[in-house]
Amino acid sequence: VSADEAALRGTTAVVGVAESDLGEVGPHLSSLDLIGQATARALDDAGLDKSEIDGLFCHSAFFQLPPVAAAEYLGIRPRYSDSTAIGGSTFVGYLRHATAAINARMCDVALITYGSTQRSAAGGLVSSGTPLTKSYETPFGPRLPVTAYALAAARHMHEFGTTREQLAEVAVAARKWAQLNPVAFDRGELTTDDVLSSRMVSSPLTVRDCCLVTDGGGAVIVTSAERARSLRRPPAFILGAAEAHWHKDIFQMPDLLVTAAAETGARAFELAGLVPADVHVLQLYDAFSINTLLFLEDLGFCKKGEGGPFVADGAIAPGGRLPVNTSGGGLSYCHPGMFGIFLIIEAVRQLRGDCGTRQVADPHVALVHGNGGMLSSQVTALLGDESTV
Amino acid sequence: MPAARRDGSDSVLTVADYTAEVHPEAVYQALLDHGVFALPRCERCGRAHYPPRVLCPYCGSTSLAWQQSAGHGTVYSTSTISPRNAEPYAVVLVDLDEGPRLMSNVVAMPAADVRIGMRVRARIVQREDGAVAMFEEDRA
Numbered sequence: 001v002s003a004d005e006a007a008l009r010g011t012t013a014v015v016g017v018a019e020s021d022l023g024e025v026g027p028h029l030s031s032l033d034l035i036g037q038a039t040a041r042a043l044d045d046a047g048l049d050k051s052e053i054d055g056l057f058c059h060s061a062f063f064q065l066p067p068v069a070a071a072e073y074l075g076i077r078p079r080y081s082d083s084t085a086i087g088g089s090t091f092v093g094y095l096r097h098a099t100a101a102i103n104a105r106m107c108d109v110a111l112i113t114y115g116s117t118q119r120s121a122a123g124g125l126v127s128s129g130t131p132l133t134k135s136y137e138t139p140f141g142p143r144l145p146v147t148a149y150a151l152a153a154a155r156h157m158h159e160f161g162t163t164r165e166q167l168a169e170v171a172v173a174a175r176k177w178a179q180l181n182p183v184a185f186d187r188g189e190l191t192t193d194d195v196l197s198s199r200m201v202s203s204p205l206t207v208r209d210c211c212l213v214t215d216g217g218g219a220v221i222v223t224s225a226e227r228a229r230s231l232r233r234p235p236a237f238i239l240g241a242a243e244a245h246w247h248k249d250i251f252q253m254p255d256l257l258v259t260a261a262a263e264t265g266a267r268a269f270e271l272a273g274l275v276p277a278d279v280h281v282l283q284l285y286d287a288f289s290i291n292t293l294l295f296l297e298d299l300g301f302c303k304k305g306e307g308g309p310f311v312a313d314g315a316i317a318p319g320g321r322l323p324v325n326t327s328g329g330g331l332s333y334c335h336p337g338m339f340g341i342f343l344i345i346e347a348v349r350q351l352r353g354d355c356g357t358r359q360v361a362d363p364h365v366a367l368v369h370g371n372g373g374m375l376s377s378q379v380t381a382l383l384g385d386e387s388t389v
Numbered sequence: 390m391p392a393a394r395r396d397g398s399d400s401v402l403t404v405a406d407y408t409a410e411v412h413p414e415a416v417y418q419a420l421l422d423h424g425v426f427a428l429p430r431c432e433r434c435g436r437a438h439y440p441p442r443v444l445c446p447y448c449g450s451t452s453l454a455w456q457q458s459a460g461h462g463t464v465y466s467t468s469t470i471s472p473r474n475a476e477p478y479a480v481v482l483v484d485l486d487e488g489p490r491l492m493s494n495v496v497a498m499p500a501a502d503v504r505i506g507m508r509v510r511a512r513i514v515q516r517e518d519g520a521v522a523m524f525e526e527d528r529a
Contacts, residue, residue: 140492140521203470250482
């Protein structure tokens with residue numbers, strides 16, 4: 001990492017976060033309405049006025065020219081716009097882009113926002129863009145994205161002896177956290193046996209190893225550290241963030257057991273001057289149960305191949321030794337197509353102590369890790385409270 | 390789009406017919422449709438790649454030539470999909486001996502019996518929407 005980027009540590013902070021209505025919002029709200037809801041709530045959270053937003057970071061599969069459409073809807077005229085599209089991790093990447101733009105004084109108040117009504121409007125995953133290039137996968141009938149992750153899980157089981165029970169532990173832990181989150185979508189009892197006996201979608205993953213299909217929107221407001229300290233809520237400082245992508249289609253992934261998180265984790269920790277043992281709470285993009293194992297390994301929380309034993313016996317569930325996906329994650333809280341922004345929202349709330357019965361005791365450092373595509377794009381960000389800067 | 394021999398003859402189409410062609414997808418498909426499974430190979434670094442491109446993804450060279458694949462490979466990973474009204478099938482990643490990995494199906498055996506590490510060989514399957522390279526267990 002460059003010294004110039006390392007110097008950005010703690011120069012920006014998240015000052016406002018909010019979700020829109022989540023779950024199944026019904027046919028009368030659009031994805032832009034959810035962006036509007038989340039933005040109004042995040043502005044209220046931050047104590048900022050809409051007129052102060054001058055940077056807009058937005059991507060969606062639901063409307064073209066995402067920042068242009070969102071700005072028109074919100075009635076704002078940003079002087080800086082970013083519509084980077086690297087999948088669900090995009091929104092975590094925006095933290096880094098906003099930090100660069102704010103430090104260059106290209107904008108002062110950055111709004112990161114997302115909205116999707118994929119459950120109410122589409123009944124399934126809505127992917128960005130219509131592919132106009134030939135697919136070298138679809139002729140063979142994969143159920144994407146599930147099969148891509150299933151192929152990684154099968155290889156992980158083959159190479160490391162990981163078991164379906166260990167994968168199921170990830171889903172069970174997420175459900176136990178969701179039971180502590182009033183707005184989580186799935187809060188019913190879920191056992192390891194329930195996961196194993198659920199409908200097999202693409203072996204070895206059952207429907208309970210897979211994320212939800214919900215509606216939802218989110219908004220995150222970022223500004224300079226100086227401005228952040230004058231606002232209503234405790235700032236969540238951006239200590240370091242890193243992005244990488246090594247492939248798009250799963251058959252182009254060089255090693256299905258090592259994601260680009262191995263690169264982004266190392267870079268983010270170096271920028272932040274931290275190590276995994278310094279992290280008190282983690283939000284990892286759990287589109288599928290295998291993700292959590294791969295990211296715990298690649299980010300350095302356990303050795304490669306030991307993700308399965310690491311999560312066993314409720315280790316990442318409430319009361320376990322490492323709190324992971326305290327919202328209930330994409331597996332049980334919400335997953336409106338791209339989940340990245342919700343990882344940031346939960347991390348900030350944990351650092352502020354806003355999380356009620358699911359609050360982790362006295363966290364100072366939170367790790368947010370976004371994934372996009374078919375384990376394709378990876379973005380890691382470290383956030384910290386005032387004591388870390 | 391090359392779909393048959395450009396000289397109009399009906400003799401066998403080979404990779405030699407396309408040495409200088411720069412329409413990667415079309416040539417790949419045309420050869421498959423004529424029963425030839427071939428990959429572009431870089432004339433600078435020597436590596437084969439897939440899917441076909443106009444430049445080598447390893448070294449960037451645009452000096453490429455089609456090379457018929459021996460069709461031998463090893464299953465890198467497999468996932469079984471069981472549709473409600475059809476037989477289960479195996480979606481696999483195969484590592485070709487020439488290097489590239491591709492997605493395909495292993496056919497002619499029960500999907501659940503396909504194993505990681507299994508040796509397989511290519512079998513071109515003609516379909517209405519174009520031929521595809523599938524695989525079967527190589528018992529040799």
